[in-house]
Amino acid sequence: MTGPTIAVDGTPLSRPMDGIGRWSANVLRETALARPDWRFVVLGFTDDRARPYLLPDLPNVERVLLPVPRRAYQAVYSLVARVPVDRLVPRVDALVSTNYTAFPALRVPSVVTVFDLAYVDLPDVIEKRNLAYLRKHVPRSMREAAAITTISPFTAARIDAEFPGHAPVHLVDCGLDPAFLAPLTAGPALPSGYVLAVGTLEPRKNLVTLLRAWSRVDPALRRAHPLVIVGRAGWGSRDLPGDVPADVLAEVSFTGYVEDADLPAVYAGATLFAFPSLYEGFGLPLLEAMASGVPAVVSDIPPFREIGAGLVDYVDPLDPRAFAEAISVRLTRAGDDRAAQARTRAREWTWERSGRQMAETIEGVLA
Template sequence: MNIILSVDPVKFPLTGIGRYAYELARRLQETPEVESLKFFSGTNFLPVLPAPSDGAGKQHSLKRAVQKSYIAVEAYRLLMPYFRSRALRDYGNFLYHSPNYYLPPFAGYSIATFHDLSPFTWPHCHAPQLARYLRKELKTTLLRADALITDSEYTRRELAEYFSWPIEKIYTVPLASSIEFYPRDLDTLREPLSRYGLEADGYSLFVGTIEPRKNIETLLDAYSQLPIELRKRWPLILTGYHGWQNERIHERLENAKREGWACYLGFVPSEDLPFLFAGARLFTFPSLYEGFGLPVLEAMSSGVPVVCSSSSSLPEVAGGAALMCEAMDVDVLAELIHRGLVDEVWRSIAIARGIQHASAFSWDRCAMETVQVYRQVIKGR
């Protein structure tokens, strides 16, 4: 089969979608059934798979500026499909897969991966202009797609119900944590953690974009209920892209930092992230809505107990290995965090269960099941 894979998401900041696109691309390169694989970004084919970047270059700064202008966003939305379709016009015998929602006009087979429906179901958690852009583009994708892929069964059913799209044409293909996420010994962790002023087993961790949907204020409310000596022994460390609508969150983080029980590290380079995970005493993730929730799986792969919300797809990802509660229940979340920090019996069980549960997810499996979707689409059209 002949495949064109969009690799637009493989850029700074490398979010979960970028990681997915990168890991899938790497494995499709090694799949014998894929006779021809072409990488497409913007309006061009690339000679090689781009490497993930940890730095914000000029392109990223320009993108951030453009997103603030309604006219610029709308011009981009209207013009880019035309330029992309021109670049793709001679490849009608290929299957085009977008790992990030958007599909240009294309004469061949088209598949898009929908990671969540937040632009529709949680629009207030996106910048207004971005939410409008996403809603318009995603509706267009539904008209162009031969099939859709989702990361979780939750999103598959949500997508089918919300848009009355035939569920038999939506395929669930779970994500995975990368091989860099695994338990590490204290000697291995000492040097990379010292760069952030941290010690192994000496902090709780949150990883995710600093934005309202991640429910960080509830996490801070719950953490503040712990005894102060516990908070100072295991401070809450947060890392992730700075996001938006987070002024109040950062203000609270500054106050907690002054009190000695929380710290925001900013966006940590991808090579350091596995060490931060493996060194954590506990991973906390009370998100309001997730299409998958990859950090939960990365924590479990790293041998770290998890406390997370029971919202959306997270029960699928966490299985029975995490302590879960309603996302907005501050009191119960505080109790679970306390238990996750001090209950050694539960911690031992959770670590073993988490590693076993996470091992069922792999990028090899993700690529294999994605190729099966390609096969079904080519066979059934």
């Protein structure tokens, strides 16, 4: 290989059930495919040896474990000083860190990905420990990064407003998993005609509004179209609304985590997709629902407008009554040709394009 060597922060790649981890793995794979003469060194720590990594099986991608424990280095980095680890890694030309901050510390130009600014705009939905970390390190990364990438025009505009004088911001899109374009395979057993919600169960996903809305839907509709919520438990996930009747909550199916390979069948089996999230940098579940031809009722927030255009229904995420009405109308309305248009639109987002965008961003930094 005659091209540059690019260090990659392996932290998100060690979280296989994490949305940032999946984005990072897909972008790394497609960037490495787009630049086969480049070498990509994914940096981990000595205690990551047994940890599963979302590492693409490509000849120009390898993992290097630093001879220090992850937790110890993270504590020093966060609480004391950003100790550079240049001497512990092969010579590299740039660092790509897809987790908000330039981590680990290296004396090379950095490309930092910021997915959203929820910690600025809606701090109450961020776990306190993570909030303190982001407040401390993101502003410094924005000042020092050679380039910044993000996943939506909305977040790019927020970065411009919040961090004047920062390095150039480049869009590196999310992509649709090719599995959503392939023939369906059998998925988990679920009730017929269900309304689907997908996402980690945490305050930002606004499960409270969805359940309050669901309690307002006509019982006959609820019986005909039961609510299925797919997602692993996150922080604050036990805070179910006390004003929703227990018998309504008992009707809701919480599946927990569902394997990626089963998700296309889960979406395809739904009659309606509901996404009441308070804040997103992008909104991949909406893209997946659109690709599956499933009508959607979603929060009226900028990233969802960017994805869905006029092909889905938008509702105030803080208004359970409006959400209930929109869900009820969709469940009782005869066909809607927007779903077919939405399926076509969703196919515009590909990981191949994302890889090209990241490769071009890195090239700009190297130049």
